Amino acid sequence: DVKVTQSSRYLVKRTGEKVFLECVQDMDHENMFWYRQDPGLGLRLIYFSYDVKMKEKGDIPEGYSVSREKKERFSLILESASTNQTSMYLCASRPPDRGFYQPQHFGDGTRLSIL
């Protein structure tokens, strides 16, 4: 089974801090994703990466950046945390789309609170 591991389940940070959320997958997937999940809004894509050192903006990239130095690891960075970034953050990975789509596999999420 695919294992996507997010380093923290709960995190509390202060406004203005630089925050790092880490995600590791063990299935050698090329594609990795960061979402935030808010009540009533569903999953919204922040950034994704389809290869090492590659990154693409999703629907809501403002205030975030990412790093993909190794294939198995995809980090989300909040450059200067703000209270409106309090949310559940979900990391996912997926095999490459070689002619047909395949499902994303998710980690258990990091519930981040910005005070």
Add this chain to the structure above:
Amino acid sequence: GESVGLHLPTLSVQEGDNSIINCAYSNSASDYFIWYKQESGKGPQFIIDIRSNMDKRQGQRVTVLLNKTVKHLSLQIAATQPGDSAVYFCAEMGFKTIFGAGTRLFVKA
């Protein structure tokens, strides 16, 4: 723009009954659909998928139906159990993946 939505935000069923969770999509070009289950405190878990060349797909106690004419997707859970209590949401995959907001399923003992 494209959207994937669920008709009901909550669904309450009696243990042992069948559950039906619905999803509407608007992009007729989408060709792959997924249902996820998300339990409290956990990440979304893949349940079942269906490609657009199929109308129905069955798994263990779950069935997904796809009606391309009305752009509607449903998840049927047979003999619903307390362990089925969770949020269920659909996802539509094309150039990008679009997720529905989710339906919370409550199972009454």
